[in-house]
Every structure is written in structure tokens, then in C-alpha cells.
Amino acid sequence: MSTYVDVFVGNFVTIDTDLYDMWLDGLSALEAAAVLQKQGVLQSMGARPDVLQKQGVLQSMGARPAVLQKQGVLQSMGARPDDLLSDTQDNYRLFMGLEKLLKWPSKLANQQIYQIDADTQKMLIDKYYQFDPVVVREILGRKLSSNTRKYLDDVCEKTKVPLRSCRRQFDNLKRVFKTVEEMLGSLYQNIQTHYLISDELAKQYAAIVFITNHRFETSKKKLNHLTLDDFLVCADLMITNWSYSAEECTDHEDMDVDLDRLFLQDLRDLKLLVEKDYMDEQKSFVIQTLRSSFKRRKLQDLDENFKNIMKAIINIAYGLNHSKEVRDFFVDLVEKLIEPCQQSGWTCEDIENFLVVVKDAPQHIAAFRNMPNLNTVWERYMNAFIQCTVKLYHT
Structure with a gap:
């Protein structure tokens, strides 16, 4: 009723x-x-x-x-x-x-x-700024320009959402983005302050603004199976862990539409983990730890491909320092880590267990324990990376 x-x-x-x-x-x-x-x-x-x-x-x-x-x-x-x-x-x-x-x-x-009255105002505002996931999924990652607005005819035809509604949703996204893109402080709080929308909706808009700002590639064919929610959850994880609003960041007054530059610079030092001596110690620890939960065939596969998997994880981290690699984050994650593990028959539970052990492995390397800052950077990176991987790991 x-x-x-x-x-x-x-x-x-x-x-x-x-x-x-x-x-x-x-x-x-x-x-x-x-x-x-x-x-x-x-x-x-x-x-x-x-x-x-x-x-x-x-x-x-x-x-x-x-x-x-x-x-x-x-x-x-x-x-x-x-x-x-x-x-x-x-x-x-x-x-x-x-x-x-x-x-x-x-x-x-x-x-x-x-x-x-206040309740009616809230209802009117929240409904006005709500969006259809299928529409925003088509727009996501694109520049919010007049050229993209012309593309809405195709979005309307593909999603079966009336053109008037597609335009309203696009214009709302563009307006919110233009309002907060250069504001200092929390994306979420800035959006909520200026647009008075609900907590959950403000959080979703913050993730969309973050993805749009970094021009993440979301439209390639191998990403077609991913939903809007997949991307928004990952973007929220990046904002929480890798941006200026992360607990580990010392400069919370900067814009969390951007990644924490000091954190990105520190990620370069993770190259240490793919050096042979460190790699062998990690591999030994990981395989030994997973021996009880991984079947023999999967352990053998892990033994053969451990180096390639670790290089993929570290290279994705290292690439966050470069705008082109940042844009390809989702493509690289699917192509270099998720697809190879899926082809080896790994379940979502397998990849999660593996990554959790990988995250803990450096703590068992004596030389690494003597570098507390690097350990902090590694954990900060892996906290979001693990959850992003699990979210995108459709099997």
C-alpha cells in the first residue's frame, strides 16, 4: 500500500x-x-x-x-x-x-x-538520488562529460530504463562529483553534508566518485560479469585502507578521493618480498600452513606457481604508484590472480585462506620483522587486497 x-x-x-x-x-x-x-x-x-x-x-x-x-x-x-x-x-x-x-x-x-516536514524532505531527497545499479554500472569508470551523456541513449536501450531516468541519474552523479572532487576531508561526510542523503547512499556515492576520479577500467570484456556492488565494495575498501582517511594515514585533512601518496611510495619497498631468499621462506611457511586444508593436487600446483602468484600480488601493489596501473587495478586483479587460481580449481575459500596466510608469512621472516614500518604497509595493503579479491572471486 x-x-x-x-x-x-x-x-x-x-x-x-x-x-x-x-x-x-x-x-x-x-x-x-x-x-x-x-x-x-x-x-x-x-x-x-x-x-x-x-x-x-x-x-x-x-x-x-x-x-x-x-x-x-x-x-x-x-x-x-x-x-x-x-x-x-x-x-x-x-x-x-x-x-x-x-x-x-x-x-x-x-x-x-x-x-x-523533515521526514518528507528526507524521503524526497533519498528517492531523488537513488539509482538503478544497471544504469550506473554502464556509466561507471567513464568521464562524466557531455559525451558520456550522449551515450545515455545506448544505456537506455540496453538497460530498458527510460531515458529521462537515465539522465537524472547521470546528472546527479555528475553534480555530486563536481561538488566534492576537490574538497578536503572525507568523501562520505562531504557528500552527506551537501546532499543530505542516507548513510548507505552517501557511502555508495563516495565509492562512485572515487572510481570516477581514478578512471578505473570497468568496461573490459573480462570484467563484464562483475556487478556494480562488486566495484563499490572494493572502492570502499580502498578508501578505508589506502586513502587519506585510513587510520594509518597521518594527514587526514587531505582529500580521501586520492590514495595516500606516502603509503604508495612505501609500497615500492614490498619488492623485497619477491627476492629469492625471502620468496623461499614465504613459500615454505605458506605451503606448510596450508597442508591440512589444501588437497595434494592444489598444494602441488601452489608449489609450482607460488612465485608467479606472489609476483602478481606485489606488482599490483607496486603499480598503484602509476596512474595507468591504478586504472587497470581490477583488470590486473582478475587477469593475473583470480583467473589463474580459478583455472587451477581453487574455490573462493581456497583463495581467501591462501591470502590470509600470505599476509601473515612475512612476520615469520626474521629480516622482515626488523622492519616494522614495512610490515605495517604490507598489512595495510593486504587488508583491502584480500577482501577485494574475495569479493571479485566469482566461481
Whole structure:
């Protein structure tokens, strides 16, 4: 059952959430009225709403025709389709008036045209900034430019989401990105402060802004199976562990839309782990630790490919220092680590167990224990890397 919020500005004003959803979905007023008619809104009605309004019946009920129709009050009163269309158009004019404020939500609370309570404002804002994952998945990683906006015709055709809705979602992403891209401090907090959206939605927008800022490659064929949620979870992990908002970072006032530069520089020292002496010690520790949980064939495969796997992990870390390698993070992770392990028959549990042991292995190397800063950098890197790998490891 839909909900209706009564708002008083001299006359009785109603926010029809069903129509608001249809407006956000990109349906025209005519299309929305047709949907309502198919739902039986006009069935078995005996008197037109405009007649009842002249008679003072609607005023005494304190509601608009569309609301009473949906609540069944006007059953056996028989309104005409053009009455329903007229009321739908009235709602749409209200939504279009509100849209000018919704683009800058802080203005909604301070304006005097629409006296709307706080809960209703929150509902209007959150719904306006919600998005279809399939639409954003198509846009993700692209530059938020006029050229990409022209691409929305293809997005509409591919996702079956109306073009009006695709444009609203794109324009919202672009507006949020332009607002916060150069702001100091937390992406999440900046977005929530300026757009007043829910915690979860602000977190998702922060991840999208982060991916857009770094121009991560997300559209290559070998990534087609990955969902928007896969990318957003990984981006959030990077923000939490590798950006300026990470606990280990000493400069929290910088922009966490960027990766922590000092951390990236320290990652170069991880090359130490692929030197032969260190590699042999790690390999021995890892295989011995996994002996009880890995079957013999998988242990043999690990013994043969351990060096290549470790080089892939370290090279991805090292590559974060270079913009091209950063953009290819997801491609490299899938191509150089996930696919080879999948081809060897590893399960998601196998790869997680392996990476956890790999993360712990340097602590058992005497020379490495004498370098506490490097150990901290390694753990900071692996905390996000493990979870990203597990998230993307579809089997």
C-alpha cells in the first residue's frame, strides 16, 4: 500500500509517493495515468471528482481526488480518464517545482514555497538520488562529460530504463562529483553534508566518485560479469585502507578521493618480498600452513606457481604508484590472480585462506620483522587486497 504525506501551505498539499516514483522512473504524466487506470483506479465510479469538488465533498474529506480514488473512497463514483490525467499532471508540476530544490537539497529546508516536514524532505531527497545499479554500472569508470551523456541513449536501450531516468541519474552523479572532487576531508561526510542523503547512499556515492576520479577500467570484456556492488565494495575498501582517511594515514585533512601518496611510495619497498631468499621462506611457511586444508593436487600446483602468484600480488601493489596501473587495478586483479587460481580449481575459500596466510608469512621472516614500518604497509595493503579479491572471486 502506498503512503501519502500531507503538507499544508495554505491549501492542502499531498505528496503521492506512487506518482513520485513513476516520475523518478521517467514515465510521462500520460504514461503514469495509464498505469493507474490499468490498476483499476477508475473502475465502478459514479460521480466525477470535479463535481464532488464543486459540491464541497472533497474539501470535507481533506484530500485530493487521486488520493481518494486510490483509497477507495470514490468507488462507485465514476471519474473519467481525463480527470485522472489532469490530477496526475498536477502532481507532476509539483514534482518539477521541487526538482529545482532537490538538485541542491540544503535549499529545500530553507525555502518558503513548500512547507514540508523533515521526514518528507528526507524521503524526497533519498528517492531523488537513488539509482538503478544497471544504469550506473554502464556509466561507471567513464568521464562524466557531455559525451558520456550522449551515450545515455545506448544505456537506455540496453538497460530498458527510460531515458529521462537515465539522465537524472547521470546528472546527479555528475553534480555530486563536481561538488566534492576537490574538497578536503572525507568523501562520505562531504557528500552527506551537501546532499543530505542516507548513510548507505552517501557511502555508495563516495565509492562512485572515487572510481570516477581514478578512471578505473570497468568496461573490459573480462570484467563484464562483475556487478556494480562488486566495484563499490572494493572502492570502499580502498578508501578505508589506502586513502587519506585510513587510520594509518597521518594527514587526514587531505582529500580521501586520492590514495595516500606516502603509503604508495612505501609500497615500492614490498619488492623485497619477491627476492629469492625471502620468496623461499614465504613459500615454505605458506605451503606448510596450508597442508591440512589444501588437497595434494592444489598444494602441488601452489608449489609450482607460488612465485608467479606472489609476483602478481606485489606488482599490483607496486603499480598503484602509476596512474595507468591504478586504472587497470581490477583488470590486473582478475587477469593475473583470480583467473589463474580459478583455472587451477581453487574455490573462493581456497583463495581467501591462501591470502590470509600470505599476509601473515612475512612476520615469520626474521629480516622482515626488523622492519616494522614495512610490515605495517604490507598489512595495510593486504587488508583491502584480500577482501577485494574475495569479493571479485566469482566461481
